[in-house]
Amino acid sequence: MDVVTSNLDDYASGFWVTIQLALVSYALALVIGTVVAIMRVSPIAPARAAGLAFVETVRNTPLPVLIVLFVFGFPKIGIRYSLFVSAIIVFSAYTGAFVSETIRSGINSVSRGQAEAARSIGLTFGQTLSQVVLPQAFRTVVPPLANLFIALTKNTSIAAAVAVAELTYRADQLNTATAQPIPVFLGAGVAYLVLTLPAGFVFGAVERRVAIKR
Amino acid sequence: MSARGGAVLYDALGPRARRRVLLGSIGAGVVLALLVYVALRRFADNGQLDAERWELFTHGEVWRFLGEGLLNTLKAAALAMGFAVILGAVLALGRLARNKPTSWLTGGYVETFRAVPLLLLIFFTARLLPKYGINLDALWILVIALVVYNGAVLGEIFRAGILSLDRGQTEAAYAIGLGYWSAMLYVVIPQAIRRMVPALVSQLITLLKDTSLGFVLPYEELLRRAQIVGEVEPGSLLQGLLVAAAIYVAVNFSLSRLARWLEVRQRRRYRAGAVEVSGIEDLAVLEAQSEAAAGRR
Secondary structure, three states: OHHHHHOHHHHHHHHHHHHHHHHHHHHHHHHHHHHHHHHHHOOOHHHHHHHHHHHHHHHHOOHHHHHHHHHHHHHHHOOOOOHHHHHHHHHHHHHHHHHHHHHHHHHHHOOHHHHHHHHHOOOOHHHHHHHHHHHHHHHHOHHHHHHHHHHHHHHHHHHHHHOOOOHHHHHHHHHHHHOOHHHHHHHHHHHHHHHHHHHHHHHHHHHHHHOOOO | OOOOOOOOOOOOOOHHHHHHHHHHHHHHHHHHHHHHHHHHHHHHHOOOOOHHHHHHHHOHHHHHHHHHHHHHHHHHHHHHHHHHHHHHHHHHHHHHOOOHHHHHHHHHHHHHHHHOOHHHHHHHHHHHHHHOOOOOOHHHHHHHHHHHHHHHHHHHHHHHHHHOOOHHHHHHHHHOOOOHHHHHHHHHHHHHHHHHHHHHHHHHHHHHHHHHHHHHOOOOOHHHHHHHHHHHOHHHHHHHHHHHHHHHHHHHHHHHHHHHHHHHHHHHHHOOOOOOOOOOHHHHHHHHHHHHHHHHO
16 A cells, blocks of 8 residues: 555646546537537538448447557648647547437437427527527436546546556556556556546536426 | 438428528538548548558458457457356346345445446556466456456446336236245346347447457457558558458447347337446447437337
8 A cells, every 4th residue: 555655646647637638528528529419410411421420430439449540540641649639639539429429319308399399489490409409408418428427537548558647557657666556556446436436426416406307 | 301310400491491401511511522632632642542551451361360350359359248247147136135245245346347447457457467477368368357347337237127127027926926036037037138138239339349458468459450560561550540440330330230220129029118227438328319219208
């Protein structure tokens, strides 16, 4: 256990990188997911097709493959960002695809009557979406969105495979230095719990607050 | 009229709206074509469309090399799924047991190992076992880590499946004189298994994607083999990775079609909703979709 306490700053810096990766990627993923969901339900066929292509491609490619492709492959066509930014781009795109599917399910779960009523008082497609459908859709999909956040938090560890200095990477390095895998990795595991458990509470509170009282 | 994905977000379009949608479609089409053009230009300008970079893939050995990588991926996934199913069943039954310590212990295991990242588990297994003199093949290190993790996830899926069954079933089983385990074996579990199949296939797809993490060990699965192709022919790294990604998409897409078909068939046949489970991306989406379907009914 001294291994953990005497290396707290290593853990802390890895933890901080992980938090940044998780929060920034999730925020971007929400934006990307909403845009793609709207594309997928819009009357414009090319938008629907593009949204479908994006989602199916990104969802069915493993995240390690995506990240290796972006970090090692894309520089060959001139797309080169720092490791941290690359990780954020890949994580937001990947999570964004799942967010879009979740939001789309939410949109489809809002009863037809709502959209019909919106149409009958003369709201346009855009207004129907923004004033009536999406607010209700978001309120119903808070639990799956919470699960996606927790999944993203765990997925940030994959950045360690391309040497981003987040928590898992730091833990492995620390183990290489001290050769005490049990306390080192246990500490990292606890650190991830410190991230995911409060996140669960926060989302739970949000869910209770915005739950549609029927 | 319901051939659109957007349910009732817009009426059957009148002439003005149709014109607007047509303009919008043309505009979107142009934008997309432009994006594709820019991407291809990027590729061409950096010489990535040159024949010599793609020449590799005219050789059968390269495809065989990658094909073996895919086989290794499938091998790891099959082994991991098999053992994880067994572990998951044990954990689910343990968590549902009336014996408090058993249910606490299994509950603790499940909650702990669902909350930690898989890569952390892989590193942990890879570093811990050699320390105690256990030197395993990369395949088994990967499989052990996958089983520890997916056992917990499957345990939750099984438990949700069993709990999703009507109480009436168990009550009826007790009423005709079956004991706890007979009721489980003959009444509950067979029905629960049918409900869990879509979630199980979903988890299998996730597991297949997770096997690619083996490349850090390094385990010679598809991603690692694509990287090796890139090491042997540095000019063809991007090409190799793109081909590997395409193979993954093809495999996973077919599997998810299978999952969707199974779920539709299950709804039709058994009028039972798919199990709602939390925790993983695909399952989160599955959950949202079954809620949507339930809300629509």
